[in-house]
Amino acid sequence: MLWHMSESLLRGRHVKLFKNGRNQAVRIPREFELPGEDAIMRKDGERLIIEPAPPTSLLARLATLAPLDEDFPSIAELPVDPVDF
Numbered sequence: 001m002l003w004h005m006s007e008s009l010l011r012g013r014h015v016k017l018f019k020n021g022r023n024q025a026v027r028i029p030r031e032f033e034l035p036g037e038d039a040i041m042r043k044d045g046e047r048l049i050i051e052p053a054p055p056t057s058l059l060a061r062l063a064t065l066a067p068l069d070e071d072f073p074s075i076a077e078l079p080v081d082p083v084d085f
Contacts, residue, residue, distance in 0.1 A: 015026050028034070028050075038053035 013029055013032070015029065017024055017026055019025070034050065034052045036052055036055075040051045040053050042049050042051075
Protein backbone atom coordinates (compact mmCIF):
# COMPACT_ATOMS: atom_id res chain seq x y z
CA MET A 1 0.00 0.00 0.00
CA LEU A 2 2.83 2.40 0.79
CA TRP A 3 4.26 1.89 -2.72
CA HIS A 4 0.82 2.68 -4.20
CA MET A 5 0.57 5.91 -2.21
CA SER A 6 4.03 7.16 -3.15
CA GLU A 7 3.47 6.19 -6.80
CA SER A 8 0.20 8.16 -6.98
CA LEU A 9 1.80 11.15 -5.27
CA LEU A 10 4.54 11.22 -7.90
CA ARG A 11 2.38 10.61 -10.98
CA GLY A 12 -0.84 12.23 -9.86
CA ARG A 13 -4.29 10.71 -9.80
CA HIS A 14 -7.25 11.02 -12.13
CA VAL A 15 -10.16 12.72 -10.31
CA LYS A 16 -13.65 13.81 -11.34
CA LEU A 17 -14.78 17.42 -11.39
CA PHE A 18 -18.34 18.25 -10.41
CA LYS A 19 -20.58 21.26 -9.84
CA ASN A 20 -21.46 22.45 -6.35
CA GLY A 21 -23.98 25.22 -6.95
CA ARG A 22 -22.26 27.68 -9.29
CA ASN A 23 -18.77 26.48 -8.30
CA GLN A 24 -16.69 23.72 -9.82
CA ALA A 25 -15.36 21.28 -7.22
CA VAL A 26 -13.06 18.29 -6.93
CA ARG A 27 -13.04 15.61 -4.24
CA ILE A 28 -9.52 15.36 -2.82
CA PRO A 29 -8.36 11.73 -2.40
CA ARG A 30 -7.15 10.70 1.05
CA GLU A 31 -3.47 10.50 0.06
CA PHE A 32 -3.61 14.18 -0.98
CA GLU A 33 -5.43 15.51 2.12
CA LEU A 34 -4.18 18.83 3.48
CA PRO A 35 -3.87 19.67 7.17
CA GLY A 36 -6.22 22.19 8.76
CA GLU A 37 -9.44 23.72 7.48
CA ASP A 38 -8.11 26.39 5.10
CA ALA A 39 -6.03 26.31 1.94
CA ILE A 40 -4.54 28.72 -0.57
CA MET A 41 -5.39 28.13 -4.25
CA ARG A 42 -3.54 29.72 -7.18
CA LYS A 43 -2.95 29.14 -10.87
CA ASP A 44 0.44 28.67 -12.46
CA GLY A 45 -0.21 28.64 -16.20
CA GLU A 46 -2.60 25.70 -16.74
CA ARG A 47 -1.80 24.19 -13.33
CA LEU A 48 -4.04 24.65 -10.31
CA ILE A 49 -2.03 24.61 -7.08
CA ILE A 50 -3.63 24.08 -3.68
CA GLU A 51 -1.45 24.52 -0.58
CA PRO A 52 -2.16 24.45 3.16
CA ALA A 53 -2.86 27.94 4.50
CA PRO A 54 -0.23 29.18 6.95
CA PRO A 55 -1.45 29.28 10.54
CA THR A 56 -2.94 32.57 11.69
CA SER A 57 -0.81 34.42 14.25
CA LEU A 58 -2.25 35.03 17.69
CA LEU A 59 -2.15 38.81 17.15
CA ALA A 60 -4.08 38.51 13.87
CA ARG A 61 -6.66 36.26 15.54
CA LEU A 62 -7.04 38.67 18.51
CA ALA A 63 -7.54 41.60 16.10
CA THR A 64 -10.72 39.92 14.79
CA LEU A 65 -12.36 39.78 18.23
CA ALA A 66 -14.95 42.36 19.25
CA PRO A 67 -13.94 44.60 22.17
CA LEU A 68 -15.30 43.72 25.59
CA ASP A 69 -18.07 46.01 26.76
CA GLU A 70 -17.74 45.52 30.50
CA ASP A 71 -15.78 46.91 33.40
CA PHE A 72 -13.23 44.73 35.12
CA PRO A 73 -13.24 44.63 38.93
CA SER A 74 -10.45 46.51 40.67
CA ILE A 75 -7.59 44.47 42.08
CA ALA A 76 -6.19 45.32 45.46
CA GLU A 77 -2.48 46.15 45.56
CA LEU A 78 -0.71 43.41 47.48
CA PRO A 79 2.62 43.96 49.21
CA VAL A 80 5.50 42.53 47.25
CA ASP A 81 7.76 40.18 49.19
CA PRO A 82 11.36 39.84 48.06
CA VAL A 83 12.11 36.59 46.24
CA ASP A 84 15.48 34.85 46.16
CA PHE A 85 16.36 32.99 42.98
